[in-house]
Amino acid sequence: MTTLPDAKLFINGQLRDATGGRTYDVISPWTGAPVGKAADATAEDVEAAIVAARNAFDNTDWSTNKEKRLALVKKYRELFEANREKLGALAVHEAGAALGAVDKAHVSMALGGWDDYLAVFDRVVWEKDYGNKFGYGYESKRVAHYEPVGVVAAITPWNVPLYVNIGKVVAALLAGCTVILKPAPDTPGAGAIFGELAKEAGFPDGVINVVFGADPALAGEMMVKDPRVDLVSFTGSTAVGKRIMEQGAPTLKRVFLELGGKSAKIVLDDSQNFAMDVLTTMLVFHAGQGCAVQSRLLVPESRYEEAKAILKQGYAGLGDNWGDVSNPEHIMGPVINKRQLERVLGYIQLGKDEGATLLHGGAARPDKGDGYFVEPTVFVDVTNDMRIAQEEIFGPVLVVIPYKDDEDAIRIANESAYGLSGGVSGSFDRAMKMAKRIRTGSVGVNNGMCIAGDIPFGGYKASGIGREWGVEGIEEFLETKMIAYPVAAA
Ligand code: NAD
Numbered sequence: 001m002t003t004l005p006d007a008k009l010f011i012n013g014q015l016r017d018a019t020g021g022r023t024y025d026v027i028s029p030w031t032g033a034p035v036g037k038a039a040d041a042t043a044e045d046v047e048a049a050i051v052a053a054r055n056a057f058d059n060t061d062w063s064t065n066k067e068k069r070l071a072l073v074k075k076y077r078e079l080f081e082a083n084r085e086k087l088g089a090l091a092v093h094e095a096g097a098a099l100g101a102v103d104k105a106h107v108s109m110a111l112g113g114w115d116d117y118l119a120v121f122d123r124v125v126w127e128k129d130y131g132n133k134f135g136y137g138y139e140s141k142r143v144a145h146y147e148p149v150g151v152v153a154a155i156t157p158w159n160v161p162l163y164v165n166i167g168k169v170v171a172a173l174l175a176g177c178t179v180i181l182k183p184a185p186d187t188p189g190a191g192a193i194f195g196e197l198a199k200e201a202g203f204p205d206g207v208i209n210v211v212f213g214a215d216p217a218l219a220g221e222m223m224v225k226d227p228r229v230d231l232v233s234f235t236g237s238t239a240v241g242k243r244i245m246e247q248g249a250p251t252l253k254r255v256f257l258e259l260g261g262k263s264a265k266i267v268l269d270d271s272q273n274f275a276m277d278v279l280t281t282m283l284v285f286h287a288g289q290g291c292a293v294q295s296r297l298l299v300p301e302s303r304y305e306e307a308k309a310i311l312k313q314g315y316a317g318l319g320d321n322w323g324d325v326s327n328p329e330h331i332m333g334p335v336i337n338k339r340q341l342e343r344v345l346g347y348i349q350l351g352k353d354e355g356a357t358l359l360h361g362g363a364a365r366p367d368k369g370d371g372y373f374v375e376p377t378v379f380v381d382v383t384n385d386m387r388i389a390q391e392e393i394f395g396p397v398l399v400v401i402p403y404k405d406d407e408d409a410i411r412i413a414n415e416s417a418y419g420l421s422g423g424v425s426g427s428f429d430r431a432m433k434m435a436k437r438i439r440t441g442s443v444g445v446n447n448g449m450c451i452a453g454d455i456p457f458g459g460y461k462a463s464g465i466g467r468e469w470g471v472e473g474i475e476e477f478l479e480t481k482m483i484a485y486p487v488a489a490a
Pocket of ligand 1 (some may be wrong): 155156157158159160164182183184185215216217219220221224235236237238240241243244258259260261290291392394420463464
């Protein structure tokens with residue numbers, strides 16, 4: 001049986017146990033059994049991390065020495081490269097990634113995103129000349145200076161932890177901020193490695209800190225409420241995102257939120273590749289635990305029966321080829337934990353109760369192991385007002401909704417509290433026109449890839465505020481300061 005190395009906190013340049021030596025078990029989603037131990041941070045540890053990050057921002061040259069931080073971030077990247085195997089093991093045994101999904105969604109995608117940040121770094125604007133203007137009898141020259149915002153709390157989820165941790169930590173460091181990374185309780189190792197490798201890279205004390213614990217809220221809430229933290233960058237559920245806004249309000253915290261989704265893929269009746277367009281929505285990869293997955297499939301009434309038959313065949317073709325931890329071909333494993341398994345099964349029951357038809361799957365699969373296995377599942381005859389069409393399930397459950405015409409498809413896609421991603425497939429001009437009317441942060445036309453480290457990603461509506469990745473992702477961590485002076489003084 002695999003045992004992961006102990007996950008240690010990283011505070012003020014020290015890899016540390018929690019105060020009092022408290023630990024908690026990291027549970028494998030595959031077996032339901034402990035697979036490692038993690039430090040269980042106390043309030044004292046979180047306080048120490050905040051003090052360290054504040055001190056490193058206020059009293060060192062980290063925020064002003066761009067060359068130094070670029071060199072360190074590059075060195076850090078090389079150390080992550082050298083640890084690919086360990087990163088892969090964490091994705092499998094902490095996050096429950098199947099071997100066939102490890103590289104794509106976890107290791108290569110995440111490290112590729114890091115490279116993208118480094119590639120776009122040159123395009124960050126640090127100063128902008130706004131020209132001269134007369135006022136009060138003299139002329140002033142006005143220049144905007146873009147400065148790091150300060151201490152950043154990066155609070156992240158368990159589904160693609162390396163990718164999200166990189167999305168926040170690397171951008172904040174490049175911007176000149178200091179960071180406290182707070183990974184989810186299920187995936188502490190994917191956070192702890194940021195401390196281990198920061199130590200090896202030689203970052204100044206306090207520039208990067210990593211805290212985690214069994215209590216999902218303790219460290220996050222402390223940081224959200226603390227006036228010494230300037231910005232909270234959060235990825236996770238919409239419910240917690242709202243709480244962060246509420247709890248950050250008394251200190252007018254800058255918040256950046258990447259939240260849930262219920263994205264729609266619209267397949268048009270004139271799709272050149274109807275079967276492929278339908279099959280690419282099979283919600284199997286990483287057991288459907290992706291925020292931007294297209295979990296509502298919208299097909300025209302005129303081709304609904306055909307779509308059903310295609311899906312039936314597609315899922316039958318997949319058969320039982322999922323859920324084996326040692327099979328490199330498998331792209332789907334368990335869901336993350338018992339609570340999530342119960343939640344997904346609860347939604348499957350709800351779908352039946354709401355009158356949707358189960359086309360495939362729908363059951364827990366304890367025969368696959370003592371972990372948290374649920375079958376790839378598809379509901380058809382779904383209407384958009386059903387809860388299974390409105391709420392984020394975050395599991396391998398696809399819902400298929402019929403529509404009458406283009407207007408109806410757009411209406412259904414937009415009748416959602418969320419607005420993270422989506423897709424339209426069909427003749428190009430028609431699909432483009434529709435894509436422009438969908439109220440989401442990204443849309444793939446004819447399966448165009450709209451998620452990558454060099455372009456901005458984020459949500460409309462309840463899917464979030466702000467953008468991560470790309471130049472915009474680094475600029476999220478900057479403040480604008482205008483400096484003006486009389487021209488004669490120049
Ligand atoms: P979650 O909201 O429960 O937890 C996310 C993080 O917030 C964890 O680190 C958790 O410990 C912490 N947290 C919990 N309560 C907190 C509080 N009161 N104050 C501060 N921090 C708190 O989400 P999850 O279950 O870990 O992840 C699943 C959710 O994340 C899904 O809704 C999914 O859509 C979303 N997600 C979104 C994106 C995106 O980019 N939009 C990416 C991945 C996951």
